[in-house]
Amino acid sequence: MxxxxxxxxxxxxxxxxxxxxxxxxxxxxxxxxxxxxxxxxxxxxxxxxxxxxxxxxxxxxxxxxxxxxxxxxxxxxxxxxxxxxxxxxxxxxxxxxxxxxxxxxxxxxxxxxxxxxxxxxxxxxxxxxxxxxxxxxxxxxxxxxxDTAFHQTLPPRAYTYAIKRDWREDHRVRRYGFHGTSHSYVSRRAAELLGLAVEDANVIVLHLGNGASATAVAGGRSVDTSMGLSPLEGLVMGTRPGDLDPSLPAHLSRAGISLEEYDRALNKESGVKGLAGTNDFRELQERADAGDRDACLALDVVAHRLRKYIGAYAAVLGRVDAVAFTAGIGEHSPPVRAAALQGLTELFGIELDEAANAAATSGEHRISTDSSRVAVLVVPTEEELEIAREAAAVATS
The missing domain is CATH 3.30.420.40 (ATPase, nucleotide binding domain)
Structure with a gap:
């Protein structure tokens, strides 16, 4: 085309x-x-x-x-x-x-x-x-x-919240998911890099930028994803908290915190910024390397949440061919990638090649060992190119 x-x-x-x-x-x-x-x-x-x-x-x-x-x-x-x-x-x-x-x-x-x-x-x-x-x-x-279109293949068991019917039907409350253009592109490229047909590949995509999300992709179809009704749910992000106890708004309202203040704080002042005062991951890593306790805690919370989602999505998929890291942090932070995969060798067969992970390599590359049962890839996302291709396909159809 x-x-x-x-x-x-x-x-x-x-x-x-x-x-x-x-x-x-x-x-x-x-x-x-x-x-x-x-x-x-x-x-x-x-x-x-x-x-x-x-x-x-x-x-x-x-x-x-x-x-x-x-x-x-x-x-x-x-x-x-x-x-x-x-x-x-x-x-x-x-x-x-x-x-x-x-x-x-x-x-x-x-x-x-x-x-x-x-x-x-x-x-x-x-x-x-x-x-x-x-x-x-x-x-x-x-x-x-x-952004939400790729996730419209989620089955009802994955997109349905256990809430009242009128909330679900009248107010359209369900899991929608986001970063779909990125997850679509990266999962397809991961399959191609492994020499697999897209319909035969099971991939966990970790889109890690200031906004972050994980998606389980089975045969080119999104079957579960971490963001929900809004981009607030799921992974710990730059200024968003990810998963929270649903009772938090009521708890804070009793302390005099308004809904507007709560909404602003969750979108602009939470995540690693709320934990360590910055959402710049390079600064965060430098502070952690120097022993800063808040920075160390923030990175530990980020990695712990990532491991939980990798494990959960491995269970959802049943078989994982690849874990693919993408977006600014996913592509450029070897420490975050290493921390996210720590301890997953025995259970899932994910073996990180530490030298390949630490190397200053740009573009698409593999960072798992040759013996790893699950490939670990870094795949730069091309959201603008994906949008252009999809727009061209519609315009010429």
């Missing part, structure tokens, strides 16, 4: 973009606009190995998109002179309504808006990106690629 796809990832105050040639899998230009709506916004446009930066006052995402188009026009490639196959949009929450990438029309846009209560921090921003792109490229197919 050939063609150029503009990938858009709109945040509440940011606009990230990437122009990708899906035929060569090459990024032709990329960039980021930050601090939209503030007194001074920052923009970076990267093309041909050079970064072009500027400051501007951008009131909204419409103004930011105008700046992006101007950057393409000035520094290239000029979007007015090339033919776009599609514009692919990352959308965080598709609920149970979307199980695959979907061409955007007015009805789809309205459904994404209706799903805002499920992702109040993300879907409104994603909609802003969709609306400005549709306005500027009315004749180009616009495709929504949902």
């Amino acid at each position: 050939n063609g150029l796809v503009l990938v858009i990832n709109a945040g509440s105050s940011s606009l990230k973009y990437d122009l990708i040639d899906v035929g060569s899998a090459e990024s032709l230009a990329s960039g980021l606009v930050e601090r939209i709506g503030e007194a001074s916004s920052l923009a970076r446009h990267s093309v041909d190995g050079q970064d072009h930066r500027q400051e501007a006052s951008l009131a909204d995402h419409g103004a930011a998109f105008e700046l992006v188009l101007a950057a393409f026009g000035e520094h290239g490639p000029d979007l007015g002179e090339i033919e776009l196959l599609a514009v692919g949009h990352r959308v965080v929450h598709g609920g149970a309504d979307f199980s695959e990438p979907t061409r955007i029309d007015d009805d789809v846009e309205a459904t994404i808006e209706r799903l805002i209560p499920l992702a109040p921090l993300h879907n409104p921003a994603n909609l802003k990106g969709i609306r400005v792109a549709r306005a500027h490229f009315p004749d180009v197919p616009q495709v929504a690629v949902f």
Whole structure:
């Protein structure tokens, strides 16, 4: 498949973009606009190995998109002179309504808006990106690629919470899962690296960034995942706590902590930041190496939670062909990988090659021994490329 796809990832105050040639899998230009709506916004446009930066006052995402188009026009490639196959949009929450990438029309846009209560921090921003792109490229197919779509294959036993029926049905409370684009790409690449057909491979994918999630993938299908109704559940993350006792909101409310304060704390002030005061894992590791007790505890909690999920998902899958680490921490933190796999040799046959794990190797590589019953891989995620490919497939179907 050939063609150029503009990938858009709109945040509440940011606009990230990437122009990708899906035929060569090459990024032709990329960039980021930050601090939209503030007194001074920052923009970076990267093309041909050079970064072009500027400051501007951008009131909204419409103004930011105008700046992006101007950057393409000035520094290239000029979007007015090339033919776009599609514009692919990352959308965080598709609920149970979307199980695959979907061409955007007015009805789809309205459904994404209706799903805002499920992702109040993300879907409104994603909609802003969709609306400005549709306005500027009315004749180009616009495709929504949902973080939740890959996990729509979860069986009811995995996605159903043991709660009242009206909560489940009227309020759509269930496990949805996130980082689906990454889990889809990495699990498929892991199978390919092992020489297995995707439908024959069982893979545990650990997406470890500031946000983190684990997924059990059986034959290319997500069968369990750690994030739930929201991205708060599961693994310990940069600023999110992962699994908690459900009684915590009631307990803290009796101490005078409001629901708004609770929600803000769980999204912005918890995880390793809550444990050690920082969500920078490089700083955390340096402090732990120097003997800092808070940093050591934070890393121990992270690793303990990871081991629990690896063990649980090995039980769910029954047979594991590979454990695949991805995203910033998963790809670049040998100590976190080693700690997560510690003690899993006897029970699961996972044998880490310590030298391979510690080596400063980039790209896809194996970090388990040749005798390990389960392969351990590092697979850099390519979410923008995956979005571009999925958008191109929808646009040409």
